[in-house]
Amino acid sequence: MVYGLVSERDDEKTRLMFLGKQIPLQNVVCGLQLGELMKSLNKGDTVYVVNVNRFPSVNSLKVFGSVCIQKGVSLQIMEQPFLNISKGKVWGYTTLWQLERMNEIENFAKAYLQKNFKMNSQSWEVVYRCLEIMNLEVVAHTFSADGILKK
Numbered sequence: 001m002v003y004g005l006v007s008e009r010d011d012e013k014t015r016l017m018f019l020g021k022q023i024p025l026q027n028v029v030c031g032l033q034l035g036e037l038m039k040s041l042n043k044g045d046t047v048y049v050v051n052v053n054r055f056p057s058v059n060s061l062k063v064f065g066s067v068c069i070q071k072g073v074s075l076q077i078m079e080q081p082f083l084n085i086s087k088g089k090v091w092g093y094t095t096l097w098q099l100e101r102m103n104e105i106e107n108f109a110k111a112y113l114q115k116n117f118k119m120n121s122q123s124w125e126v127v128y129r130c131l132e133i134m135n136l137e138v139v140a141h142t143f144s145a146d147g148i149l150k151k
Contacts, residue, residue: 003037004028005049007056014050017078021048031056034064043072051079052140057132058106061139062099065091080143099139106135 004018006028018028029037031054037047047068055061068075068085075085085091091099109131114124 001042001045002027003041003045003047005031005034005037005047005054007031007054009054010050017050018048023048031060034060038064038067041067041071041073044074045071046074046076048076048078050077052077052083052143053133053136055136057103058099058135058139059103061136062096062103065099079145080140081145082143095143098142102135102139106131 002021002023004014004021004023004027006014007030015028034056041047049055052061055064065075065083065085067073069090073085074087075083077083083091083095110128113127119127
């Protein structure tokens with residue numbers, strides 16, 4: 001089966017791109033439903049996503065990619081082709097290390113902020129989401145076709 005992964009960042013252009021890839025509307029999944037998608041994936045399936053910033057966090061990208069590798073699922077990230085997973089092409093040690101390091105930095109920043117500032121839980125959710133978004137944007141640029149890895 002073919003799936004599409006979206007977030008609140010996606011618009012009509014994404015829908016049209018998924019139609020061009022012949023992805024049925026019922027197979028377009030929100031990034032917040034990754035757990036359900038991971039359970040339903042089978043060997044030979046393909047998941048398309050426009051950009052890594054459609055994932056909820058760097059950790060969810062890393063976990064989802066690892067599941068795709070284990071299950072033999074193709075992951076096609078349009079704006080970061082370096083991170084594509086397909087037949088025989090998997091993430092190498094340095095890619096996994098970089099994603100893990102970005103996750104560690106994010107967790108350290110969250111813990112540091114929580115230790116030094118007092119806020120209610122709703123405020124913390126907003127701060128944490130901002131950190132996740134910033135971290136995903138760094139990953140998106142690092143692994144983009146014209147990003148740091150190409151220089």
